[in-house]
Amino acid sequence: MDRFDIRRVAMGLTAYAIERQNGFERHQPEDSPPWQEQRRFWTDAILQGMARLDGLTPDPKLMEQYNLELEQAKGCYFFTPTTRQTQKDTIQELRRFVAALEAADDDRRRQINVVRELLEDMSLHPHWWNGKDNSLGRARDEADLALQRMTAQMPIRFTRILLGGDAGPHWASGFVSGAVTDAELVKQTPVYQDAVREYPEVTDWPALCTVYVGHGLSSALRTVDASSFDLEIMNRAGDSFLKEQSVRCVGGPHQMVVPAGPAQSQDSPAPLQMGLNM
Incomplete structure (x- = not known):
C-alpha cells in the first residue's frame, strides 16, 4: 500500500x-x-x-x-x-x-x-x-x-431485548451485555428503564430476549460479555448488526411478561452495560 x-x-x-x-x-x-x-x-x-x-x-x-x-x-x-x-x-x-x-x-x-x-x-x-x-x-x-x-468478529456475548411484539405495539429495543434471559435481569437494563419512563401508562411489558455471540462461534463458551464500546457500535447500527456473518444466535428467543416497576435512577450505574434503540 x-x-x-x-x-x-x-x-x-x-x-x-x-x-x-x-x-x-x-x-x-x-x-x-x-x-x-x-x-x-x-x-x-x-x-x-x-x-x-x-x-x-x-x-x-x-x-x-x-x-x-x-x-x-x-x-x-x-x-x-x-x-x-x-x-x-x-x-x-x-x-x-x-x-x-x-x-x-x-x-x-x-x-x-x-x-x-x-x-x-x-x-x-x-x-x-x-x-x-x-x-x-x-x-x-x-x-x-x-x-x-x-x-x-470479537468473541463477545450480548442480548437483543425487544419490548413489545414485532407486530406491535413495539416500544423499544436494544443490545445489552451478557445473557439476559429473565424478567428480573430485564428490569435492570436501561432499555427497560427508559421505556418505563417513556410509557408510564404501560403496566405489563411483553419482552423477547435473544442471546447472540460474535466471532462465528457456535456457543457462548470462550466469550466475554460485550463492553460498553461494543454496545455503542452495535446500538448505533441497530438490528442491521445481526446481519453480520460472524454473529450467531445461541439462545432464545426467551419470551416473558415483565410487570412494570419503578425505574432505577440513572445516577447509579446499572449492573449491566447496555444501550437503547428507540
Missing part, C-alpha cells in the same frame, strides 16, 4: 479546524470537552496513527504548526476556505486510513472511531465540508461498516 500523504492531511485538517473555529459551532453537550479540543485530539491521533502504520515516527512539528495556525486565525474577519480538491484529498486519505486499520492484525476500532467522529463533525459543517461531491458520506458509512464488521 502506498504511504499516506500525512502532510497533506495535516494541512486539510488544520484548514477545517480553522473554518470551524471561526464559524458556527455545534451544540456543546454537558460534561464534554470543547469541540476545538476534540478536533485537536482527533487530528493528532490520526496523524500519529498514519505515521505508525507507515513505519515512521510521528512528527511533532505538524501539531505545532496546527496550534500556531489556529492561534493566528483567532479573531480574523477573513480566511481562505479550503478548496474542493483539498477536501476530496483529505477525505480520500481518511478512507484509506480506515481501510488500513481494519486490515491490521490487532483491534484498531478505537482509532477508526476517532476518524468516524471527525467525519461526523464534518458532516455537520454548515457550508463546505458536507457537500455531495467530496465522498464525505461514503467515508462515514465505510467507517461505520468497518466498526460493525470488526465488532462482529
Whole structure:
C-alpha cells in the first residue's frame, strides 16, 4: 500500500479546524470537552496513527504548526476556505486510513472511531465540508461498516431485548451485555428503564430476549460479555448488526411478561452495560 500523504492531511485538517473555529459551532453537550479540543485530539491521533502504520515516527512539528495556525486565525474577519480538491484529498486519505486499520492484525476500532467522529463533525459543517461531491458520506458509512464488521468478529456475548411484539405495539429495543434471559435481569437494563419512563401508562411489558455471540462461534463458551464500546457500535447500527456473518444466535428467543416497576435512577450505574434503540 502506498504511504499516506500525512502532510497533506495535516494541512486539510488544520484548514477545517480553522473554518470551524471561526464559524458556527455545534451544540456543546454537558460534561464534554470543547469541540476545538476534540478536533485537536482527533487530528493528532490520526496523524500519529498514519505515521505508525507507515513505519515512521510521528512528527511533532505538524501539531505545532496546527496550534500556531489556529492561534493566528483567532479573531480574523477573513480566511481562505479550503478548496474542493483539498477536501476530496483529505477525505480520500481518511478512507484509506480506515481501510488500513481494519486490515491490521490487532483491534484498531478505537482509532477508526476517532476518524468516524471527525467525519461526523464534518458532516455537520454548515457550508463546505458536507457537500455531495467530496465522498464525505461514503467515508462515514465505510467507517461505520468497518466498526460493525470488526465488532462482529470479537468473541463477545450480548442480548437483543425487544419490548413489545414485532407486530406491535413495539416500544423499544436494544443490545445489552451478557445473557439476559429473565424478567428480573430485564428490569435492570436501561432499555427497560427508559421505556418505563417513556410509557408510564404501560403496566405489563411483553419482552423477547435473544442471546447472540460474535466471532462465528457456535456457543457462548470462550466469550466475554460485550463492553460498553461494543454496545455503542452495535446500538448505533441497530438490528442491521445481526446481519453480520460472524454473529450467531445461541439462545432464545426467551419470551416473558415483565410487570412494570419503578425505574432505577440513572445516577447509579446499572449492573449491566447496555444501550437503547428507540
